[in-house]
Amino acid sequence: MEQKILQWVQSHEEEIIHDVISLAKQEATASDIEALAKVRDKVVEIMNQRIQVPYEIKKTKLQKDVIYSGNDEKGILLVGHYDTVHPIGSLPIVLDNRTLYGPGVLDMKAGIVQAIWAYKCLKELGLETKYPIHMVFNGDEEVGSEASKEILLEVSKNARCALVLEPGVENGNLKTGRKGAMNCTVKVYGKAAHAGNHPEDGINSIVEMSYQIQQLQALNDNDMRTTVNVCKINGGTKTNVIADYCEITCDIRYAKVSEKERIKEAILAIPTYVEGAKKEVVFSSGSYPLEEKDENLKLYDLYVKSAEKLGLSIGHSFVGGASDGNKIAQNGVCVLDGLGAIGKGIHAVNEQVNIEVYLERIALLVALLMNIQ
Secondary structure (H helix, E strand, O other): OHHHHHHHHHHOHHHHHHHHHHHHHOOOEOOOHHHHHHHHHHHHHHHHHHOOOOOEEEOOOOOOOEEEEOOOOOOEEEEEEOOEOOOOOOOOOEEEOOEEEOOOHHHHHHHHHHHHHHHHHHHHOOOOOOOOEEEEEEOOHHHOOOOOHHHHHHHHOOOOEEEEOOOOOOOOOEEEEEOEEEEEEEEEEOEOOEOOOOHHHOEOHHHHHHHHHHHHHOOOEOOOOEEEEEEEEEEOOOOOEOOOEEEEEEEEEEOOHHHHHHHHHHHHOOOOOOOOOEEEEEEOOOOOOEOOOHHHHHHHHHHHHHHHHOOOOOOEEEEOOOOHHHHHHOOOOOEEEOOOOOEEOOOOOOOEEEHHHHHHHHHHHHHHHHHOO
8 A cells, every 4th residue: 555655646746846845935934924924825725725624724922823724523633834944035946856955845844745745645545544634734833832832732632643744854764752942041140359459359250150060061961861051151241350240041951851850950959169159040941842652652663664665764763852742742642753854954055855755755644644543
């Protein structure tokens, strides 16, 4: 059956790539509300042309609308986003032999088109799935999905599973887990004094911060997949004044929910070292990790079996970056991520999709949808 599905997909290559290009031509970042609405309308246009399924536009307070096709019935949720990171007009769209270049083609215009054509394939070949197929596409994933988060949680709460059509790992691997993330700002307060005449009267916040940084970096734990990285620092006023204030921002990533609280407690417990210095710690709310659970791996195993029938070898990875799959996982829903296109240059000037592999990924998505029990 997998060969038959792939042959059908390959026979529609021209139309599929046309849809990806037309969607990529409609550009918008999440901050450009007017342009974003035009991308949303283009997604709806392609849906109407190819699959004619009922849908609704769910409004958000920030006008970053969510396209949803589904109902209250337990179903398989296909997840994607239609915003990109590239400024409008910054990249050309080029089809060069078997590679498509352009803004957002990999992340993730190709993934949205993949969902639509997988649905179309199922219907035209008369293939059945145990669960109905639902789709949700939001317009603010690249800025954290703050406007659409509650909608994502609402539409996924009764899902059998969620399949996230973000790009796969460059080597073709699926993503069976993703780290959660939060930021931490550490502020150190000291006392200013003349650096030449009376340095002993000052309390150097930068010196104190140097101790804090060493302790923060020591919290990295490879075995637990926990990373703590000081990524930004600002302090002092003038070269002849003992610094009375210093501030750093840390990027913190964790593989398990329990690690988030453990690492927060460890940071708060770091003592001050310079007499008289005081510190303040502020944490962001953070994102939920997509933990690598048995349920995710079972979905991955189904995918691998179909891939083997096409002579393909697919692996899986646990990655540091977050996606909307992290949010959906909060509902206790089984999530498999990275099912989308394969290419290079995500968020870069050479963003590209391998067309040959992309067609295979569409076929494998169809096979997975059929096999989920």
